[in-house]
Amino acid sequence: MPASNARAIEKARGLPADMIILDLEDAVKPGLKDEARQAAVDAMAEGFGDRLTAIRINGIDTSWHRADLAAARQARCDFVVLPKAEDAAAVGAVADCVFKPLLVMIETPKGVLNAADIAAVEDVAGLLVGANDLAHALRLPPKAGRASLTMALQSILLAARARDVWALDSVFNDLNAPDALAAECAEGRLLGFDGKTLIHPNQIEAANQAFSPSAEEIEEASALVAAASGGAERFRDRMVEAMHVDMARQLLARAGQA
Secondary structure (H helix, E strand, O other), X not given: OEOOOHHHHHHHOOOOOOEEEEEOOOOOOHHHHHHHHHHHHHHHHHOOOOOEEEEEOOOOOOOOHHHHXXXXXHOOOOEEEEOOOOOHHHHHHHHHHHOXXXXXXXXXXXXXXXXXXXXOOOOEEEEEEOHHHHHHHOOXXXXXXXXXXXXXXXXXXXXXXXXXXXXXXXXXXXXXXXXXXXHHHHHHHHHOOOEEOOOOHHHHHHHHHHHOOOHHHHHHHHHHHHHOOOOOEEEOOEEEOXXXXXXXXXXXXXXXXX
16 A cells, blocks of 8 residues: 555554555655655554565665665565566665565566576565566556466466465456456465455455465365375375375464464
8 A cells, every 4th residue: 555645554554464565666656755755664663463564665776766775674564575676686685775575576577587586585585476567568458367477477476486485466456346356366376376465455355265275175184184194095085195284284374273
């Protein structure tokens, strides 16, 4: 949400989201950049309860970047979000300035091609898909749809998994299409993403439902862990081995029931 929107920031303190990201970049008008920067620092000092927090700074090639780095270094946020990352060395330089883990946005063709190197930077904690800018850079027609981005989405996910960092799916723009939002959240989980970035409080429930293990999944995983005795064996009419038990434990940990 825009760091310049005091009302939205106050509302965020009661939202059932896992992380609150205050934006200094695209959501803030040029004339409000300085005001938003200070507002973000002040809001982080007040905190957002037990939610993780992040500040999205302006890009490396902008006139606001250096001031944003100084503010992010000072702010009491958990992460810094870096937009339009394309080069691992530049990402490392940002990390060295802010002394905080980075969530790096991959939203250009060059960023996708370099995603593995970017994910390997020591202080990178996750990759975020920037589908809107990526679609623009790829010159996709307005109604191309997500299918046109499949290779890019999977490339970003592979890069994140290779380095064991988070992979977060892109925002969904249409605020009046709940069914389409739910479908995209479900697709994101099936692709393997850890969660989804959101731009409106009304989108939180759909994302939480899609990315949280269901009661049936939890029951299945619990039963598998309890029944496992090592090696390949039969479980509920299918063959399982240690890999499946590990996956079940990961699901339970995600559900907070390990």
